[in-house]
Structures are given as structure tokens and as C-alpha cells.
Amino acid sequence: MTSIGATVKEPGSSKHNKTGSWRTFKPILDKEKCIDCENCFLFCPEGCINKEYDIDYDYCKGCGICAEECPVKAIKMERE
Amino acid sequence: MLRVISANRALAEAVKLARPKVVPVYPITPQTTISEYLASFVADGELKAEYIMVESEHSAISAALGASGTGVRVFTATSSQGLALMHEILFAAAGLRAPIVMGNANRALSAPLSIWNDQQDSISERDSGWMQFFAENAQEALDFILQAYRISEDQDVLLPSMVCVDGFILTHTVEPVDIPTQEDVDKFLPPYQPTHSYLDPEHPMSIGTFTDPNYYMDARYDMEIAMEGAVDVIRKVNKEFEEVFGRKYDLVEKYECEDAEIILVAMGSICGTIKAVIDDLREKGEKIGLLKVISFRPFPREDIYNAVKNANRIAVLDKNISMGIGGVLFNEIKAKMDVDASGFILGLGGRDVPPEDIIRIIERTRNPTDTQKINWIGIKEEE
Amino acid sequence: MEIPEEEFLAPGHRGCAGCGATVGVRLALKMLGKNTVAVSATGCLEVITTPYPETSWKIPWIHVAFENAAAVASGVERALKSQGKDDVNVVTFAGDGGTADIGLQALSGAMERGHNLIYICYDNEAYMNTGVQRSGATPYGASTTTSPHGKESFGEDKPKKNIPMIMAAHGVPYVATASISYPEDFMKKVKKAKEVDGPAYIHLHQPCTTGWGFDPSQTIELGRLAVETGSWILYEIEEGEFKITYRPMQRKPVNTYLESQKRFKHLKEEEKDRIQEYVDQVCAELKI
16 A cells, blocks of 8 residues: 555654665764764764764764764774 | 636636636647636736746646645646646646646647647546546536536545646637636635645655655556546536536536437537537437537546447547547547447547538448548548 | 754665765755755655655655756745745755756746745766766766767766856846855855745755765765865855855865766876866966
């Protein structure tokens, strides 16, 4: 059964699709080194890093942008 | 109130009475005066609607679909090349289950270029998921617009409608039309309140999603069920329309069919000519009838069959042709019922169809040489 | 600049790892907020965010076809107005193909009519959704699947179509270019676009890992290199007034941008020199 016109009425429901399974490299943040610049939060294509800099691994695809954009190299990419 | 007006004016009056909120339009002969009347209604404050003069018919139907997506009643109108340009979005509108109502002034498709009447344009959109209602006269143009909103907006249907009027023959000739009161129309046609989808920040929905093979086919299946179910909804709406306005309609109109030996089947303004010919022939004792198909989509197969089944022979008149197989209405009737029928192509690109042609069709139907033949009426070489 | 934490594009979307388009949408929606209706053209963004029965959008969203997003948005905007919902933002997201090529007519019509809407072109410089075919926004020298380099070809042989200036020629109140790599600059522009009464156009440069051929971690760095080399210039035109919003301290050689992408790898020195000359000329005109 498809809804009328295939309209989706549950906003943000792609959260049911855990893209974390795509990941090969995992970003690990050292909060001690973090200088609160917000780069990782701003540049994450998944929007899965919050302002507390918690990384939601359910969705992180491991692209590595956060590690690359971290000005103090507080994020390391580690093989899963 | 009785006024002597064109079908385009009648159609525009109906739109005004239906109170759409958004009207995106683009000019094209012979539809243009519908857009002009609506522009003046808005300019005079008689119609409280957002009138959008878009840059193409493609954008007219796109804007109509965007507006309908927010949950308001909308109207647009076009003809011929304009309808063809809309083609892609006609399918999208039906698939998104947007109850848009559109007026189509039937006109030939290019090439060669012709601005004159036939019904190739809307017939060519028969698979788009739009309902199509063909008017015989200006009064029907008005009445069908009002009913189309009710039918399209019915929760069991939710498919767009096209009200078809023959270009020039109806759009640019005048006849007396009874214009209902706003009070009666408001009684018949309440405001549109969608529940299936609408764009509202309080209830965020995603409309026009991407479906994979697990879902697409079911969505199309639902549309077919809705289209078939529309037959009953149309009957219900016809009845309620009669209760309020006193004019009686059905999916088809039977004219002298009861005891007819030969029945002509046709759509649109040509039915007026046929009725006049039948009146003459009946006086001479010839048992001829007309079945006017009003609803081409949904296709009223039972109504058609029940009306023609007792006739000896039927003739189907098409102002369109599907190249290589003949008239579309003829072929659909042949496909859906076991009847002895001949098919005739006529009136393409505004070729006149005088009463003599109707008599010629009746003669050729009485004694057919080949029922598979595509019979062309009015071709010069033929004479 | 205080940037809201709330996300209006949910994770779980099917964008490639390192997708630049979703970064752009996330940042734009942070500025526009909840009271917004989004319209998408057919393209990567539409496909990756709404695989039925899921959606990533937390705001109302509609997609109809490829070439008509601006027309759909026109209808949405007027329909909201007819309901007294003038306070709702209407934003359109369309790719460079849906903007510079197939959607240009509908966009021009919408801009000319003066609808109160924001149109954001996320420009990844080719048709990525169908497999990297050239568009009017593909830059000179880029190899795509329909402008491939070969024995007798160095790739795309025309410069990028200047859509922002074509939009500016419509006389709309706000036109800007932006890059996902300069989020504050971009978000300020979205905020201005939101506040403007009338059409606003933002052309957002957005590197594409898959189409351009670079490591997913380099998406932001590539966007930065485009700007730092003068290959992409950040400006705005407010009520006809042109202003550069970011000036590189010292322009880097274009080569640093070109050589980090597969689509330019085939270029010979003379072709790279030609690109440098072209960039120098544009930058000289704009005093960068």
C-alpha cells in the first residue's frame, strides 16, 4: 500500500535509515583538544555532529570532512 | 439569470463562482478569452484570487500544481499546443492526486499548424490520469466546471479534471446560458479542505517523493481504482447538481436511443448537429439515435453498452485519429464491448461537418462494406 | 554570528559520503527555520532526500519535475499569500542543470514576476544525478561524460554560463554567489534573501566528490580552493549595488585547484595557462 500520491507525512523519517553502516573509517574526537570552532558541526553532510561535538555514529558515513576541517587536528579517522 | 454568452465566458463565469484561490494562465487561441475574462474579474475585485500570468503553459500547470499542493482550489485553461506542452506535468498532477480543474478549448495539434477545432489535443492526454468531460454547448461548459470541482475534490477520487469545449464552435459563438447564483453554487460546492496532502509548516509533509519498484506500481493502481470509482461519484454529483440547479446530467446522454436501429456515438458540439439531423429523420420515420459521451475519462463502458446494445449498428464519430488504428473513441468502444460498429474520422483541423455528412455517415453505417476500415468524412479526394 | 543547532534536514539521506549539496541545504535551512516551504527540482538532492516512504525534510517540501521548480514555487508562494500566510518562506533548491539549462525559462519567468521567493542553485557543475554529463555551468576544461577529453578534445570547450549575472539583469532585489566552504558568508546571504521582499537568487558553489573526482574528505577544501584561486568569486548584488563579500588575501595559482580533481587531470600546461589567464581577467575586472 502506497499513500495517496506517495506523500510522506513523517517529517525527517530518513532517520530510520542508519547510514552508519556505510562507514569504513570512523572519526574519533579528542574533546581535550577541541577549541569549539564549530567547523565539524557546520560542515558535516549528515548533520550528525551536534554543538556538544557528539558524533552520531548511527549516521556518520565516515567521509572525513570533520577531521580534515578541524583546525587543531582533534579528530582522527580510524579504520572500523 | 439568463445571458447570451460564449462558452469561454460561461466557463469563466463558472470559475468565478467556484472561488479558486490561484489562477495561473498563459494565452493561446482559442482559449485566450477565458484567461482575459478571469483577469478582468480579478481586476474588478469580483474574483478574489491570485492571478499569475506565467511565461508558458508548462509553467501554468506547474504553478497550478504548486498552488494545489498548498491545499487551495486552483484553475487553469489551455488548448492544443499548450496542452501538449503541459503533457509531462499533467501526469505529475494526476500522480500527486491534485484536484486541479482545467478548461481546454479543443484545437488541432501541429503540424501543419491549425488553430481550428478538433479533439486531438485532449484525446492525446487520455492516459494522463485526468478526467475529461466534453461539453456540447456553453451551458454544459459552465455546469461541468462546477461539477468537476466536486468530483475531483471527492476524497474517493482526488484526480484532476479537464472540461473540454470545442474551439471556436463553442468558445467563440454565443448562446443563452443560465448563470446560477453564488448562493446556490456555495451550497453545491463547499470550500476545498484537503487531508491527503498539503504544504503547511504546522504539518510538514513531503509531496512528490521518489518511489522504487516496491511502491510505484501500487500508486498507479490506486489511481486506476480512483478513476473507476469516479463513475459512481459522478452519478452522485450529477444528482446533487440537479437538486440544486434543476439541470440533469449523466456520464452519457441518450437522444432518441430507445428504439433506434442505428445509433451515432459522438462527443462535444457535433452532437448539436446530429440531434438536428435526427429530428428531421425521425419525422420521416427513420429510427436513428445519438449517444453523447460526456465523460470520456472515466470511460463509462456500461452506460455506453446499455445504450447501444439493442441497436442494429452503431457509428462512432471521432474528431481525432490515432495513426495506424483510427479514431480513439471508436477503438475503445470496440475494445470494451461486442457491438457492430463503424468508425468515422471527421472535422479535423476545423473541417466543417454539415448535416449532409451526418446523413452520409448514417447511410454508410447501414450498409458497411468493411467494418475495420477507417472511414474519412470530408476528404476532398473522396468527393 | 549565532548559528542555530536545530537541523531541518534529517540524517539517513542517501547522499554520497562527503556530499556538498546536503551541507548547503543544512546551512540554508538553519537560517530559514521551521516556517519554510521548500521546492526541489528533480536531481541528486531530490532523489537522495525523499526515497519513499522516507523523507529527510522536516519542513514541508514539494517536488514536481526537473525544469519547473521556479514555476512550482511561484504557485506555492501565491497560494500561501492567498491564505494570508505571507510570513512563510518559500525556498527553491535546484541544481545547475535544473537552473542554467532546462529550468532557465521557468526561473526567468518567476524572477521577472517578482514572487517573494528564494531560489538557491546548488552548483556542482554537471548533471551528477544522471552520471556527470556537462551542463551550461560546467567550467572550461572539465572532462565530463558528454564532454570527455580525448585525442581531439580537452573536455568542455566553453566557459561557465554566468547565471547570477543573468539573474541580476532581471533587476531582482537580491542576487548573490556563495560557497559551502564559507558558511558564514553563505548564511548571511540566506538571511538577507529571506528578509528581502521579492525574488532572491543565490548561486551556491558546491564541490561534488563523485563528479569531480576527489576524496570525500576534501569537499570543503575544494570549495575553498575555488575561491582562493579566484575560480569562484563571492559577491552580492543588493538593489543593484555590486559588492565583493570575500577577497582572498593572495590569490593562489589556479593549478592548485585544478590538479586536485580528476576532471581536470588531463589538461596540458597550455590549457591550464589559458584557464589562469581567464581567471586573471575576470579577477582584474572585479578588482580581486
